[in-house]
Amino acid sequence: MKPLPLALDDLPPFRVPLRFFLTAPLFGVLAGIVVIVEGETVFASRWSPALIGATHLLTLGWLAMVMIGALFQVVPVLSGRGIPAAARVAAPVHLALTLGTLGLAYGLVASSPNLVALGLGGLLAAFLLFGGLLAWRVLRPSRGGGALVTIRFAVLALFATVALGAWMAAGIAWPSLGIPYRASTDSHARFGLFGWVLLLVMGVSQQVVPMFHVTPPFPAAIARGCGVTVFGGLILLATSDARLAVVIGASATASASLAWAIALLAVLAKRKRRRTDATVRAWQLACWVLIGTAPIAWQIAVVPDLPISFVARHQQALLLGVLVVLGFCVTVVLGMLQKIVPFLAFTHLQRRALKNPAAIPLLPAMEDFVSTRTATIQIAIHATAIALTIAAAFEPAVARAAGAALCVDFAFCAVNLTRAALRYRRVVASVAERE
Numbered sequence: 001m002k003p004l005p006l007a008l009d010d011l012p013p014f015r016v017p018l019r020f021f022l023t024a025p026l027f028g029v030l031a032g033i034v035v036i037v038e039g040e041t042v043f044a045s046r047w048s049p050a051l052i053g054a055t056h057l058l059t060l061g062w063l064a065m066v067m068i069g070a071l072f073q074v075v076p077v078l079s080g081r082g083i084p085a086a087a088r089v090a091a092p093v094h095l096a097l098t099l100g101t102l103g104l105a106y107g108l109v110a111s112s113p114n115l116v117a118l119g120l121g122g123l124l125a126a127f128l129l130f131g132g133l134l135a136w137r138v139l140r141p142s143r144g145g146g147a148l149v150t151i152r153f154a155v156l157a158l159f160a161t162v163a164l165g166a167w168m169a170a171g172i173a174w175p176s177l178g179i180p181y182r183a184s185t186d187s188h189a190r191f192g193l194f195g196w197v198l199l200l201v202m203g204v205s206q207q208v209v210p211m212f213h214v215t216p217p218f219p220a221a222i223a224r225g226c227g228v229t230v231f232g233g234l235i236l237l238a239t240s241d242a243r244l245a246v247v248i249g250a251s252a253t254a255s256a257s258l259a260w261a262i263a264l265l266a267v268l269a270k271r272k273r274r275r276t277d278a279t280v281r282a283w284q285l286a287c288w289v290l291i292g293t294a295p296i297a298w299q300i301a302v303v304p305d306l307p308i309s310f311v312a313r314h315q316q317a318l319l320l321g322v323l324v325v326l327g328f329c330v331t332v333v334l335g336m337l338q339k340i341v342p343f344l345a346f347t348h349l350q351r352r353a354l355k356n357p358a359a360i361p362l363l364p365a366m367e368d369f370v371s372t373r374t375a376t377i378q379i380a381i382h383a384t385a386i387a388l389t390i391a392a393a394f395e396p397a398v399a400r401a402a403g404a405a406l407c408v409d410f411a412f413c414a415v416n417l418t419r420a421a422l423r424y425r426r427v428v429a430s431v432a433e434r435e
């Protein structure tokens with residue numbers, strides 16, 4: 001299925017996604033600091049408050065932050081029309097998501113019901129405002145092909161994740177309600193990671209991989225089939241404990257994830273732009289992590305008691321969480337940011353310079369915003385952070401080293417994206433002088 005031609009007329013100003021892109025790495029640094037401060041207790045169990053808090057600094061503070069920023073940009077390209085009032089709602093959504101994530105994450109780390117309640121308020125404000133406008137734009141019929149179909153399922157999975165998250169957070173914030181919140185954790189985590197994140201990555205990849213790396217399009221069966229199969233599997237797993245439903249649900253989700261990862265590696269191998277840049281490396285790393293993870297997720301859902309010699313029972317879910325959140329989700333987003341930020345900076349400057357040819361000589365190359373060398377170092381640091389965090393899941397004594405690596409990983413990203421933003425601003429000022 002061919003990617004759509006870029007509809008640039010409805011693109012929001014660069015500051016709309018940029019505020020999200022610049023904030024996200026700071027949450028990654030905070031997650032690293034939590035791991036350093038809390039040390040070995042973080043990886044003692046999947047239920048350790050510090051781990052669940054750090055998980056949300058990554059899943060909300062990094063992933064949701066970047067993905068919401070990117071959706072402001074991607075939706076106009078895919079559906080032909082932008083998210084309504086994008087330039088006006090971006091700031092309140094950004095503020096509510098930032099404060100909500102800080103409140104929830106620290107409320108979970110410190111076991112403070114009041115902070116969890118405050119966090120919940122901020123998060124509901126952010127997701128209801130943004131989710132409502134997004135749903136209004138993408139859930140109604142429009143152009144868009146397999147990519148938009150898959151993104152629609154991602155939006156539905158986001159609603160399920162937030163609804164279950166809010167239910168659990170209410171159980172923690174107001175214990176007197178007697179909500180058995182732990183019974184919903186697995187469904188919440190699955191809808192969040194294999195639904196909202198994986199489906200959104202699947203949808204967006206159909207546009208950005210052929211566009212940035214000049215690859216052939218994804219096979220139609222993958223473009224149209226993977227989204228509905230993953231979502232169908234997640235619905236089955238969330239709504240029934242019947243053995244057959246669990247086996248079918250887990251097999252559908254795992255096999256569609258595998259099929260998509262293998263298809264992506266295949267189209268990347270046929271790319272016309274042969275240079276193996278950092279973003280290609282990040283896609284390849286994330287796909288191999290997903291290929292290794294999908295069978296583990298299947299095993300935990302279908303045969304949880306299966307003895308695995310080198311992984312103790314309590315470590316299985318922990319390892320799965322580290323692989324999916326850090327190994328797959330964070331890697332894909334980190335890789336795409338290395339391309340998207342220079343591309344958007346260049347595109348917005350180019351559109352401005354085309355209105356005033358005297359400004360064209362001022363246009364920097366995309367490489368000047370984030371260089372190939374910097375992006376390659378970024379992915380190497382990130383791979384080290386993944387390896388140390390996996391080691392910490394087996395040996396908690398490694399936790400502080402893993403925390404330090406996470407801090408370096410996201411601080412490096414914060415510095416590079418800030419430098420790109422400052423360069424963009426300088427060029428805007430010089431272009432303005434020539435207008």
Ligand code: HEM
Nearest residue numbers: 046047052059123161162165166168169182185189192193
């Ligand atoms: C409104 C937003 C959200 C709220 C209020 C929320 C709330 C919660 C709460 C209270 C827990 C702990 C449950 C327990 O102790 O059993 C939890 C667990 C979890 N959440 Fe969220 N969450 C939200 C969004 C997300 C998103 C967007 C993702 C992923 C993309 C996510 C991923 C997870 C994971 C992986 C766990 C499980 C940790 C484990 O199993 O050890 N959450 N969430």
